[in-house]
Amino acid sequence: MTTARIGIIGTGIMGSDHARILAAGVAGGVLAGLQDASRDRAEALAGETGARVFDDPQSMIADTGIDAVMICSPDPTHHALALAAVAAGKPVLVEKPLASNRAEAAEIIDAEMGHGRRLVQVGFMRRFDPGYRAMKAELEGGRLGQALFLHCIHRNAMAPDYLTSDLNIGSSAGHEFDIARFLLDEEIVAASVTSPRASRRAPGRQPQFIVLETASGIVVDIEVFVDCGYGYDVRAELVCETGAVSLNPSPATTLRHAGHDGYETPPDWRDRFRDAYRAQMQAWVAALHGGPLEGASAWDGYRAIRVTEACLEAWRSGGRVAVPQEDKPGFYA
């Protein structure tokens, strides 16, 4: 394969963002196909990017002109499409979450192991963000000592109506679960969740405050508030024995204007994690050509779902819920 021909299933917010990244130029990869439940929407994007439009996802996955696929269609479709890609022996980058529940995620793992070669990556793009990578390198460098706390904030300006409080745990907090596992390089063993009252701006959706405990005894707290009104604001601070390291706000400049002095807050995650999305794409395409597998695996996607399910149970019961631990298959070592 000299150039990997990539097909994108789902041309909504994330599918079109990935398509534009590819169309702008990614070494070793080309946007070759688009498919969406709305053919008009896929055709509009094809007009902009020059890709071929497919009628249905299965025919795109089966097509000999497509080497690898990205699944960016609605969350409930991820499981069946990921299984179809694995059955066809095609590498697949699945937007998070990997699946709707742990049984579905486990099926994907079984299918991939049955195939015998790693094909599945989950789109936890924060693993490619320079800020999180620098935090991880600082922790691993050792001068701060052992980690004690990881404080996380996840605020969105506003969320779509379909994002219920329940779905929000997997959809928004899921990124925090994965980045905590990535930064700390250990498993989450317990979860507790509480909520303040709902904002009057979004009475149907409750913000959440999640406390996770890791295997070695690090406490991770996460505020998830997707109706904050002012922009997309993701923060993290890792507190260790002899120091702390935190993410800087992403803008490169400070603005002083009309009585204010500060940073512009990006409108949503596509701006905030623009570099991470590009780096994720470049690394995935490089892996298609035999480069190292750097992104989140199906196992990582499965573990994030395990934590999501424990959080949902903890939120409903008001108690502390243990996250079941399992041995990581050698396949994912």
Ligand code: ISE
């Ligand atoms: C969305 O699906 C994302 O993936 C964003 O990164 C996250 O911040 C947002 O809350 C989710 O709804």
